[in-house]
Amino acid sequence: MKEKKETKNKWITKDLVRTYLPILALVFVVALFAALSGGTTLxxxxxxxxxxxxxxxxxxxLGIIFTMSLGNMDMSLDxxxxxxxxxGLLAAESLGSWVVIPVIFLVTILCEMAIGSLNILLGINSVIVSFAVSFFGKGVAGYIxxxxxxxxxxxxxxxxxxxxxxxxxxxxxxxxxLSILFHYTKLGKRAMAIGSNASAAKASGIxxxxxxxxxxxxxxxxMGLAVTLVVLRAGSAGATSGSGFHVTVLLMMVIGGASLTGGTKEKVYSVVVGVLLFLCLENGLTVLGVDPNMIGLIEGIIFLGSVTLTFDRDGVPYIL
Structure with missing residues (x-):
């Protein structure tokens, strides 16, 4: 009898929960709020x-999933x-509107490469480096x-x-x-291998x-593409643009099943499902007239639960 119970329990693994629970949660949230709002949310x-x-x-x-697969945290988005x-907009005043998008991409690429270089070459914790870049970006923007x-x-x-x-x-x-690049090319597969065990990846010739x-x-x-979409939608940019952006994206990804410890557990669909689940939940609660503070509390509880379910304790050494 014990053997049968153990066999059944093997079917319910953390990877299985991480894969299917967010999808089921999304369906449940959409159906729940559709019923409670009388179809308003639909x-x-x-x-x-x-x-x-x-x-x-x-x-x-989609960009952050690559750095997260390495086991690195990026807190620089805002x-x-x-x-x-x-x-980008400052350059447009002097050189013309055509430079806005190229300058945005140049800046975001340089920022991410700076984070990667300082983390890899100098061994500085990715969280510390990315926070420093975030403060630097907001400081320079405020000065501009x-x-x-x-x-x-x-x-x-x-x-x-x-x-x-x-x-x-x-x-x-x-x-x-990004799905093709992440799941079916050397870059994605080797990034996940590095996130799973950098020493083993290096020993295998990567x-x-x-x-x-x-x-x-x-x-x-x-990030360049994301910033471009933000600027186009807002029609402007300032020192407070993107405030809290990194926290929101991280919350969405974890809710979608992404692992904070990286490795082969990362999936692109976690980003899409997590974003839709978060926005449907927030939208549904807003439509029902729930207090904004209570919405934040609910999201925090869900985030804590998601981390508990998806956090790989064996992978902790690789994100320090």
Whole structure:
């Protein structure tokens, strides 16, 4: 009898929970709030709003999944949004509107590569480095804004780029490309191998430094795309742009089943499911008139539960 019970328990593993629980939770949340709101949450205008909100978070999460697969935490997103957006719009004032997007991508790539280089070459903890970059970005953005205005505005000639169809198309293409890159190429597979055990990966012949830097390069490109979407949607950028962005994206990814310890447990679908689950939950609670403070409390409890279910204690040494 004991053998039969042990066999049954083997089917319910942490990996299985991490894979299917977020999907089941998403279905449950959508159905629950549809019933409680009398179908309000399923109205097309509401669905379109949720999908539009999800685009930026999904694109940012797709970049962060690469650095998380290494077992590294990136807490720089809010600072990168500030710095990239402000420098891009500032450059446009002098050189023309065409430089906004290239400058944003250049800034985000340089920031991510700086984080990766300091972490890899000098051995500085990725959390500390990314926080430093975040503070640096917000500080420089605040200096750029100064006292002349509250924010920098997007050139009117680029307003046509704020288009829902374009947002959705860019996000879908990003999901497809990053899924292939992460799950079916050497870069993704070796990044996960490094995250699982860097020493073993190095012993097996993997150029650890090379693939770590490439992972940060991908993250930089995706951050560039995310910042571009943020600036286009807001129509401006300032010292407070992207405030709390890194915390929200991390929360979404963990709720979707992403592991804080990296390795082969990371999946691209965790980003998509996590973002949709978070936004559907927040939207449903808002529609029902729940107090914003209570919403934050509920999200915190869910985050703690998700971390408890997905945290790999054996992988802790690799994220320090």
């Amino acid at each position: 109205k097309m205008t509401n669905i379109k709003q949720i999908m539009l909100q999800s685009c930026t978070y999904i694109v940012a999460g 600072g990168i949004v500030c710095l990239g957006g402000c420098l 804004i100064g006292s002349r205005t509250k924010s920098l505005s997007l050139p009117g000639s680029l307003s046509f780029l704020y288009n829902r169809s374009l947002y959705f198309a860019v996000t879908i293409v990003a999901i497809i490309v 150029h650890v430094v090379k693939y770590k830097l490439l992972a940060y390069l991908v993250a930089g490109v995706m």
